[in-house]
Amino acid sequence: MDYGKYADMIKEELYPVWNVEKTVFKSSTFLSPSKDGLYYEREMVKQRDKEIILRLVQKTEGMVGIRQEEEKIIVKTYEESYSDLEGYHIFDIRYTKEELPTGLISNKREDGMIGRLLNKTEEKIHTEAEIERIIEELDIREYVSLKSCERLPIWKEVSEESRILPDMNNFSSSDFPLTEEIPKLVLRFLRNSDSNLCEAMVRYAVSQLQISFDEYICVGVLENTYYTKGIV
DSSP states (O other), rough: OGGGGGGOOOOOOOOOOOSSEEEEOOOBBOOOOOTTTEEEEEEEEOOTTEEEEEEOOOOOOTTTEEEEEESSEEEEESSSSOOOOOEEEEEEOOOOGSSSSSTOOOOOOOHHHHHHHHHHTTTOOSSSHHHHHHHHHOOOTEEEEEEEEEHHHHHHSSGGGGGOOOOTTTTTOOOOOOOSSSOOEEEEEEEEOTTTHHHHHHHHHHHHHHOOOOTHHHHHHHHEEEEEEEEE
């Protein structure tokens, strides 16, 4: 694929994260090194920040080990050095929905009694009502709404340009072969907003449905019309 003027900005096979911040641990924050046998140890007193749940220090030449204690990080080195150390802050991502960054796709789900029961019994119910229940639990109604679902035997009923495939299950241990012989379950969605994440939400929905409806290839179609309550 030719990305044109954006080619230098594209990073393939990388996943964006929003809770990691690169930082520099200034040497002034370390106590004077104290020699202990073969090594020097430097201590960094942790600043109290309830949002930071982990601090990572990047390993440098001469560094033997790093350990974290309740109030400080201790760096052990061969050399007596006062140079700055680079590292990362890892922030807590257990936000409520209201605290999520604007326009962020999330795997947050609504917890329902039927879903809990099915997960416990490991039973699968293959009905249109079950499709609607799964999509409802995904909490994506801010972006899209399910218009219809239908079973089709072949691809040609849906143009290649409009197909949204279930390709977000890379971390699943199950294999979902996308072959011509497998019947297709086509799910048509309507937009609920102008967000550029609408297509991503459809992709997320069909990927989740693919796990439960593995005898089909689940295919999403996002129509360029908007959902109006009471009118489809």
